[in-house]
Amino acid sequence: MAEKKFRSVEEATSALVAYARERGLIGEDDITYVTNMLFDALKYQPTGAFIPKVGEARASEHTRKPTLESILSALLDYAVEHELIDGGIASRDLFDTRLMGCVTPRPSEVTREFWKRYDESPKAATDYLYRLALDSDYIRSYRIAKDRKWVTKTPYGKLDITINLSKPEKDPKAIAAALKKKSGDEPYPRCQLCPENVGYAGRLDHPARETIRLIPLTLAGEKWYLQYSPYVYYNEHCIVLSERHVPMKINTTTFVRLLEFIEKFPHYTVGSNADLPIVGGSILTHEHYQGGCYEFAMARADLREKISFAGFDDVEAGIVNWPMSVIRLDAADPARLVTLADKILTAWRRYSDESVGVLAVTDDTPHNTITPIARRRGEGFELDLVLRNNRTTDEYPLGIFHPHQELHHIKKENIGLIEVMGLAVLPARLLGEMNRLKQAILSGEDPSQVREIAAHGPWAHEILKKHPEYAPENVDSIGEAGRDELTAIIEEEIGLVFAQVLEQCAVFADTEDGRAAFGRFIESVR
Template sequence: AAATTAGLFKPEEGPAYADTIMGILSANPADLDDRFLLVEHRDGGMAAMQWFYDYCVANNYVKRAQLDRNPRFDSHGLTVTINLAKPEFKNMKKAAAGNAVAGGYPKCTICHENEGFAGRDKRTLRTLPVTLGGESWFWQFSPYGYFDQHGICVNTDHTPMHVDRDTFGHLLDFVDRFPGYFLGCNAALPRIGGSVLAHDHYQGGGELLPMHKAATWAAFTLADYPDAVVEILDWPGTAVRVVSKNRQSIIDVSDIIREAWVGYDDAANGIASHDADGNRQSALSPSAIITERGYEMSLIFRNNAISDEYPEGIFHAHPEYWPVKQEPIGLIEAQGLFILPGRLVDQLGIVEEALAEGRDLPDEVSEFSLEWGELAETLAGNRDREAIHQAVRDELGSVCYRILGNTAVFKQKATTQTFLESLGFAAR
C-alpha cells in the first residue's frame, strides 16, 4: 500500500510486483523438497504437509486470508461457502477456455512447467514430487482453496483425464503416505467433471467433506471379496462406499462397480451409457480416505446426458436453481461442499433487506422468485433480521441439497440396490 501511495506502481500492478518479490525470496524447489523429506522422515507425512502448507501461505502463493473471508456455514447436512475470489463459469466451454494458455507453453495452467514461471505469475508456486503407481506426479496447494489444505495432485506428463483401475491404486498410494488427507478424482467427462480435462489430476486436502461422513442406507458384500463391504450412502446424490482393510479388495471391488456402471443402460430410469453418436456419457468419481475401519473408497455415479428439456445436463442443476448455482457440479460439491458465486452476497443482501422491510421482491433480483416464495412461507411475516439471515442460509442449504438430488442418476436408493444386486452383491 505504501508503494502505491508513493507512486512507485499502479494499484493493479501490485499482485505482479508482490509475486516477483516473493518469488525471489522463496526457496529453490529442490531445497524445499529436501526440507519436506526431512520433516516427513522425522515427524511423518501429515506433519510434513502441514509444514509445506504453512510455507505456501507464508510465501503468499496460498491466499489463506482470502479463504478465511469467504462466508461458510453448514446446512441440510452440507457445507456451503460463497467464494469471493473465484470467477463464475456457467458452462464447461467457458471454464475450459479460461484454463487454456495461449502460446502453448505451458500447455495448461496445471502443468509442472508452471512452477516458478514468471509468464503466468507463478513465481511463488512450489510443488512436491509424489510417486503414484510407480509414476511421477506432483502435489501443489490451490492458491484460492475451497477448504483446509486444498490442493491437486497432477500427473507430470500432460495426459488427458481418465478414471480406470489404476486410478484406485493411485488414490490409495496417496492416502497411505498422507493418511489424514482425502484424494479424489473428477469424472473425466464434460459438464460433470473439472474444467481441466486435458491434464490428468486429482483433488484433495486435509479436511473430510460431508459425504465422507454420510450414514449408510444399506450394506452389501460380494462372495469373492468377503473382506470388503459396499455401502449405499444415505446421500442425495448416487454414491456407494467400498470399505476394507485389504487395499487389493478395495481396488478390485471398486473396478467391478466402475466397469459395470460405465456400460450400464436403463431406459426405465432414463440412463444411457452412450449418446446417439457413441460418445460415453457415464463415469465414476472416486474419493479415498483412511479411517479406523480401513480404506474407504467412495464412488459417485455420474452421467452427462442432455435432452431438449435439460440442454445443460439431465443430471445437472435444474434451471430453477440456476440463480443460486449454474456451474457444473464437480467432485468437491458432489461430496457436499458447495462453492457458490460471490455475486450472491449482494443479491441475497437485497433479498434480506426487502424481507426485513416487508416489501415485494425487488426487480433486480427477480430471478430469486422460487427462493423468495419459500422464504416468505418459512418466515411467515417475521421481520427480525437475524431470523431472516438464518432463513436465507437454510434456504441456500436446501437448494444445494436439491441440486445434489438433480445429479443423482438413481433417484431411489432401492434402484442403486438393484444395480448392485445385478452384479452379484448380496445384502449383508
Template sequence: MGIEETVEGLVAYARERGLIEAEDALWTRNTVLDAVGADGAGFARAVAPAPVDAIDGALSDLCAFARASGALAQDESDDAFACRVMGLLMPRPSEVARRFERLRAADPSAATEWFYALSGDAHFVRRAAIARDEKWLAPTRWGDLEITINLSKPEKDPRAIARAGRARRSGYPACALCLENVGYGGRGPQSPQGAHPARQNLRSVPIDAGDETWALQYSPYAYFNEHCIAVAPVHRPMHIDAVTFRRLLALTEALPHYFFGSNADLPIVGGSILSHDHFQGGRHTFPMERAPHGEGVTLAGYPHVEASTVTWPLSVLRLRATDPEELVVAADDVLRVWRGYSDSEVGIVAESEGVPHNTITPIARRVGGAFELDLVLRCNVTSPEAPWGVFHPTEDLHHIKRENIGLIEVMGLAILPGRLKRELAAVERALVGGTDLAADPLCAPHAIWAEGLRGRYGSFEEATVREVVQREVGQVFAQVLECAGVFKWDDSGRAAWERFLAHLA
C-alpha cells in the same frame, strides 16, 4: 514511511517465517529493491523494519512504489508483481522438496503442516481472500451441509468448462496445473499465447503416486484445511480407470491423514479443469464421509472387500479393504459395469452414438488399517428437456448454483459464486422491508424463491433474516445434490438402484 522500511519489514517477515536464512537477508533486500526500482538510498541511515502484520498491505505499498518508479511492465498487474516479489523471498524448489521429504519420513502430518504454512506465508495460499469468504453450516435431511460463498473464484458456465476440456494444448505452460507453472512469470491478455497467471511464489513437492511421481501443491483459494492438488507429471486429460484408483490409494499411503479424490472425467459432471489429470485432497472430514452406511452390497468375486451404499443424495458405493490391490480391482469392476449400464426408466443412458455418459467420482481415504474408496456414480447425458444435463441442477436452482457439481461439492461442501454476497444481502433487506423483489436487479434472479420464503415464513425480522436465508440456501444446495444423484430417493429410484446393484452381485 519510506520504501526502505517496507522492504526491510518484508525481509524480516521472510526470516521470521523461515522463508529465507539470515545469510540471505542482504541479498534479498537488494533483489527486492531492484524489483521495485529503488536504489536503497535510505539505507545510508539506520532503518528499522516496518512491522508486516498483513502481507497484502506491504505488497500493495511496494507495488505502488514500483508503478511510480516505472519498474512494472506496462501490462503487469498488481497481483503478478506481488507474486514476483514473493518469489524472491522463497527457498528454491529443491530445498522445499528436501525438507518436505525429511519431515514426511518422520511424520507426514508435520510435513504437510509445514508446507501448507510455507505456501501461506509466501502469499500463494491467499489467506486474506480466504478469510473474506462466507461460511456456514446448514441442517438438511442429509445432515449438516457446508456452505461457502467464494469471493475469489469466478463463476463458470458448464458449457465453457466442456469446451476448455476439449481444447488443444497451446501456449506455455499448457494449463494452470502443469508442472512448468512453478516459478513462471505469467503473461497478460495481450500476449499471443493469451493470459496466464504469475506463479513465481508457487512451490510443489514430489509425491509418490505408485507408478508415477506426481507434484503436490496447495490451492491458492483453499476451500478447506490444507486443500491440496496432486498434479500428473505430464499434460494429459482427466481419466478414471483402475490406474486412477491405484494412484489415489498410493497417495493415501504417502499421506495417510489426507483424503484424495478425483473429479469425474466427463463434461457436466466433471470439474473445472478436464485437460490435465489431477486429484484434490487435504485434511478435512466432509459431510459425505460422516453420512451413515446404508445396505450391505455383495460384490461377486471379492469376499475380502466390504461394500455398502451410503445414505447420501448422490448414489454412492463405499468399498473398504486391507489389501489395496484387491480394492482397486473391485472398484474397476464396478466402474466397468457402470460404464455400460443404462436404465430408461430413470433416464440413465450409457452412451449416445459412441459418446460415453457414465463415469465415477472416486474418493480415497485411510480408515484405521484399511483403505476406503467412495465411488459416486455420475451420468452426463442431456435431453431436449434438460439441455444442461439430466443429472445437473435444474434451472430453478441456477440462481444459487448452475456450475458443474464437482468433487468437493459431491462430498457436501458448496462452493457458491461471489455474486451471492451482494444478492442475498439485497434479498434479506427486501424480505425485512416487504419491498418488491422483482424490481431490484440484485433480488430479481431470486425473486420466485424468495417469494416462496415469504409464503412460508410470513414476516421477517432484521435480527433473524440472515439465519433464515442461510438455512434456506442450504436447502437449495441439498436439492442441487439430489439433482446430481442418478438413483433418486423415491420409490422409482430405489427400485432402479436395486436393479443396478443386482448386476454387481
C-alpha cells in the same frame, strides 16, 4: 510512499526481509542477497550508505509489527507511482507475487525439507508445506478470509456452504471448449496445473506462480506432484497432479493412485473429478486430484443399505445415505478395493436403464463415469464411488443429472468433486443478491419485482411462506433481532437448495423406483 506506514522504499523492503527471516523463509546469510533481488525487482538503486539489515526494520518506528499485506501494499504503491506496473488488480497480483518469489525458498530446498519432515511424520511434512504456502503469500489468506462460510443441517447431515469471493466463476461451456482446443494453439504453461508453472511470472490472463512449490511423488510408478490450491475451499486443500498435461481419465490406475496417496498421507482424503464434461470439474485437460485435511459431510454419512459383491467377502460394501448415488467400499487391503472398484466402473460404463433416464451411450458419445473418493477409516482403506451420467436432453440442456433450471438462481455450475463431498462453492454474485433480497424483504418489496434478484423470486416467496413473520404485511414489526435472524434464515435456505442440487445429480433418485433401479445396477455387477 502512498501508504504512510513506511518512510521509504528501503524501509518497506527491509520490513519484507524481516518478515521473511522471521517466518524462516530465508536464512541469515540470505538477507543481503534477497534485499538486492527485491531492489532489482523494484528498480531501486540505494546510496552507498545503505546496509541491508533485518534489525533496522525491526527497530523502526512501528509500534506494531506491520502485516505482510501492509508491506506489500506499500511496495505495490511504490511500483505504481514509479510506473513499474499499472494499478490494476491483475498487475498488482503479478508484481507482489514476484516480490514474494524473491523470499520463497527454492523448490529443491522445499522438497528436501518436506521429505526430511516426512520421516518424522506425514503430518509434519504437510504442516510444513502448508505453512510455507501461507507465509509465502501463495495462499492470499487476507483474501480467503473474505469468503462467506456457514453450515446447514439437512437430512444428509451438516453440509458446508461457501460463497467464494476470491475466484471468478467458470462457465461449463467454456470448460468443455477448453477440452476441445487443439494442441497447436496452447500457451505456455499449457494450463494452470502444469508443473511448468513453478517460478512462472504470469500474464494478465494467467496467474504468477513464483511462490508455488510442488513436491514430487511417485504414484502407480509415475511422477506426480503435490501442491496446495491457492483458493483453499477447505482446510489444507491440496492438488495432486500428473507431471504430464494429459486429459482426466478415470480407470483402474486412478484407483491405484488415490489409494497410494492416502497410504502415504493417511491424514488426508483425496478424490478425483469425473472425466466427462458437465459432471467433471473445471479443468478436464490436465489429470489431477484434489484432497486435503478435512472431514467432509460425505465422510460422516453412514450406510443406508449394506450390499455385497460375490468373491469379495473381505470388502465391506454399502450404499451411502447421501443425496447422490454412492457405493462405499471398505477393506484392509487397498488392492482388493482396486479390483472391485474396477469391476464396478467397467459395469457402470456400459450400463443403461431407460426407466430412470440412464443411457450409457448416445451417438457413440459415452455418458457414464464415476467420481471416486478415497480416505482412511482407522487402519483400513475406504473408497466412495459416486455414479455419474452427463447426458443432456431438450428438457435439460445442461444435464439431466445436473442442477435443474429452477435451482440455477443459486447454482448452475458443474457439480464437481468438492460439491459431491458436501461442500457447496457458490458464486460471488450471490452475496450481493442476498443482501439485496434481505433489503427487499425488510422493506416489504416483492423480490420478483426487483430486477437484480427477480430470479430468486419464486424461492423468496417460498421462504416467506415458511416464515410469515417476514411477509410484507408484517415488516413494520420486525425488530433488530429479526433483521439479524433473516440472514441466518436466507443462509439456511441456500443450504437446503444445495441439498436439492445434489439430489438432482443422483442417477438413482432416493425414491422407491430409484432404489429399485440402484439395486438392479448392483445386481448387474455380480
